[in-house]
Amino acid sequence: MSLTGTECDLNSDQGNKDPLSFLQEIVEATSSFKDRYFETHSIEDAINKSKDINDLIKKNLEIFNKHEQLGLSTNKACYHFLKGKLLNICSTYSKEAELLLSKAIKLDPKLVDAWNELGECYCKNEDLIKAKSCFEGALKEKRNKIALRNLSILIRLDCSSTREKKLENIEKGLAFAKEAIQLDPYDGLSWAVLGNAYLSHFFGVQQHPNTLKQCLSAYSQAEKDVVAKSTSDLHYNKGITFKYQEDYLLALQSFNEASLYDPTWEYPKNKAKELLRYLNEIQDLVNSKGKFKPKKLQQILQSIDSKQLGPYMGGSYTSSNGEKAKLTEIPYESMKPGLNDEKVILGKVICSVRNEDIVPFTFCTVDKAGQVIVTTVFNLADGKGVIIGDSVAIPEPFVTDVDFSYRENKFKFRMVRVETPVIMVVNSKKLGRNLQAGVQMSISRKFD
Template sequence: MSSKDSNINNSESYLIPHNDILEYLTIRVESVYTFRDRYFENHILEDAIHKNDHVNKLLEENLKIFEETETAALQNNKAKYYYLKGRLLNVVPKYSKEAENLLSKAIKLDRKLVEAWNELGECYWKNDELKKSINCFEGALKERKNKISLRNLSMLSRQDTSNSKIDYVANVEKGLNYAKEAVQMDPHDGLSWSVLGNAHLSYFFGVQQNPKTLRQCISAYSQAEKDIVARTTPDLHYNKGITLRYREEFEEALKSFNQASLYDPTWDPPKKREFQLIKYLNDIKELVSTKGKLKTKRLQSLLNSIDSKQLGPYLEDTKNILTGENAKLVPVKIHELKPELNERKVLLGKVVCSVRNEDTVPFTFCLIDETGTCIVVTVFNLADGRGVIIGDSVAIPEPFVTDVDFEYRALRYNFRLIRVERPLLLAVNGKLIQKHQAAGVQMSIFKKCD
């Protein structure tokens, strides 16, 4: 326990006369939330493993104070007392039936108690009663517009999945609008910025995959990190890691997953994501260097079978396939590719292996050209089961190249990567991929306190 753990048991600082017992209890409750939300202002990261225990200890101490003051507080204002005690019990991630009962009582006594509506919504959410949770946050908004209801409705709207694509898109757009409203109400609230980042991410995956949207997402997370409360929430770093993983900024993604684990060592998803990404990168590194582990005879057979006829539509002018302009693409070898976009160029090669990816997105494979040089290719927006197989010829127009080169946990990653976001432009075995082979991408976005 750190030297600053004395902050846990500082009840004496509040034991001063109060004319209003409910004002005193309010101060007590808010002190518990401040301790939880600003824990790392007074504790080092190594203390993170003890955070929940410290919060629970402080919760128990304050519940005793509520018991001691219950009679006087109920005589003053029953609704407010039930709300405050329910809010206190709600400070931990675990669902509390007692908190639900107290908050329900508070609302029955005072329908205009917005804070109680919001707390009850959180309570139902912890118990996976999402419809009831939504009703609570909407009930709060009917009484008063507030950022807490807005950002929670943003998250819940995006979790309300539907079999209908139209309904799903509507839910995602609704969630984005709620998040924007929350930020507008308080531009300095990091939690609202974090939710906005998640909303942009959902929009990118579920509605329109515009690179600008991903930039907005990262920008929102950066704003969130300016706030100490948001910056020390593990889910911010986890979701940022998901975004960076999709952008193939692998080093930063790994750091984000690790940061999420540091803020909550008991939470498994960030550790799992970090492990999976490291394995994915290790597999890429090995398969590129060994050219898919193919035997020499098999590899030579593939090299001999590469034929310019397999360029398919890219043998001719590519009007209406790329930019709508007449453009004869020039065939290039892998070693001739430059970083980023290679305009008016086309790469032809043979698939030597696929790379296992736990997420299934992107579909990843290794490609060799006629010189025997190998490169990794990641293809987004492919429908399940529609990837290429060993021996397929693949022509990639205007390839976008990234040179991956970094070190993480004493391991070095150094390879070239081609990223394909529009699979319909790929020519496989001389023919363009068909529309039914493409699909939208969906990703998991986390709210840690679920």
């Protein structure tokens, strides 16, 4: 669609067509131009997208102004709504759009689309309380996907005073997103919001890998819709999810794609830089074995003793509920990628890794043979962790072999992911629940 694709005149081109139907077609065409911009433009044109949209809005406003009297005489509420919606297509807040949409609702309180547009207008002005009220107003008139997915976002942004209320809001946000999908299973924007709701659940309720899989499944559904696929925030949120799933190459590629769709948005670029700093520091510490001098490192290796397995020593472990698990100690090099059933590893902490995000807590350990692994711990209480010299035993370690290149960076190291600190034995003692973050965990009872 060209910028002049909707530039026409009611009198010359539309004959006796209802003026509001004509104006509605203009608004829908303008909205489609924005949503499907990359169907007619290359990704290199992304830098011009905002200007092209604003130019088209400006051209079409002239048509609205030209036919204002005719539109108002036909249906004031509808005319104000359509003009307000046209102005609201712009990515930035418009005071005029707010006034027009407010007028439309006063004239016709049952105009569901006007409630939703006004809510989105308030969101752009960061007036989230009024926005929430608008979407709730839309739902009172009719259950609809736009109000539901926006309420999913807003209720999860609510800074509640208590943890219980925060958890309740996260669950409500997830429920709203699921209902939006039920109303229209083919709407990519609703799928994207569902993915974000699962991501909120991961951070706020339970840092479980299955939740990340649910995120990515929702994002995959969203990408089937060209409108959702061309939004930079979808790729940014995918990048965040891949990062915590420890699929670092996919995370970096997703951040890059987000930047391509919106070159003016700094968040994806900054996140990519942060992740590269994190990975490069890991690689440096693995290569240098924590930057220890050979003599000091040798002393650490000699201090590693199977007695430090504590309750995991002796080939088996009995949990607090009486469940017995077989455990065989193996060196780091004997671990296989994925879950290592009925195995336990032991090493000593040689360094921690700076991470600009709180999650996960990251450190490196070395075993008797001098092999170094990176350990990432999730669901760890704030301010808790291990220190250099601590012995750490991990039962049934889940292993990922990181091995990829990105631009001028090369990464190759072995990682062990720990979903909850309570399964670790540190300095011969099993960690207590006071080291676990205050979230509801779904973990195996085997090592409880």
